[in-house]
Amino acid sequence: MSVTSPTCSTTSWHVQRILFLVAGLVTLAGVVLGVLVSPWFLLVPALVGANQLLMVAVGWCPMSLLLRRLGVSDAG
Known part of the structure; x- marks a missing residue:
């Protein structure tokens, strides 16, 4: 059984x-x-x-819209 680390990858910068x-x-x-x-x-x-x-209530915020328009990926 392998255990994965709960930390996120530090190599990718996604929207979140x-x-x-x-x-x-x-x-x-x-x-x-x-x-x-x-x-x-x-x-x-x-x-x-x-x-x-x-962001929690509707799932988006103005900054997320801007980042997606700039081509930042959703999740890494």
Whole structure:
């Protein structure tokens, strides 16, 4: 019986992986700007969270549409 690793491949960058990267970077940037510049920047991570809920509810988000138009594959 072989056991597969639960981690994802680090050699391919598919839509889902890039979405997680962009969401994480934008969330961290919004929090840092919210702490250092203005609390209004905390709306950025809130919008990222709302976009993630949209992704869960209907299965797509604007960034995924853009990535697919740029030719990024769905799953690796």
